[in-house]
Amino acid sequence: MHPLAQFNFCPKCGSNRFEENNIKSKKCGNCGFIYYFNSSAATVAVILNQENELLVSTRAFEPAKGTLDLPGGFVDMGESLEDAVVREVKEETNLDVEELQYLFSEPNLYMYSGFQVETADAFFLCKVNNTRQLKAEDDVAKLEFIKIKDLDPSKFGLSSIRKGIVKAIEEGILNK
Incomplete structure (x- = not known):
């Protein structure tokens, strides 16, 4: 399982519209925040x-x-x-x-x-x-x-x- 799969809610606004953006990030469909999972x-x-x-x-x-x-x-x-x-x-x-x-x-x-x-x-x-x-x-x-x-x-x-x-x-x- 990709580590980002464990993140279901936006860390900025708490929305559950936190969706895959690309292989290393997720983007919130509510506030637009992009979270990059870095080392x-x-x-x-x-x-x-x-x-x-x-x-x-x-x-x-x-x-x-x-x-x-x-x-x-x-x-x-x-x-x-x-x-x-x-x-x-x-x-x-x-x-x-x-x-x-x-x-x-x-x-x-x-x-x-x-x-x-x-x-x-x-x-x-x-x-x-x-x-x-x-x-x-x-x-x-x-x-x-x-x-x-x-x-x-x-x-x-x-x-x-x-x-x-x-x-x-x-x-x-x-x-x-």
């Missing part, structure tokens, strides 16, 4: 320790509960991608990002409360100077550093993260 922005943190091991989390909740993931999450309204990745790393790992560098992005489909959210996931290389305060928090069940040579992309539950791990290895961002 939500999300961030992903690639954090390496001194031994060149990748910080990996285990998801505590659905979607993909119990699978591997990387720290990150949705960008809040009024927040930059950079601010979002710093906030998400702090919320999920208790680590402070000292430096960051944009790497690349990947599209994703994220099932949230039975609703499919299309996201654009921005990957950042994040430098942290102190990992002694590392602690799994928020929606993370466990955190661990994994040797790059031991990474198995199939163990990551979200497609964008799997693709991102493969891309980071192929592009030499994660050196074996």
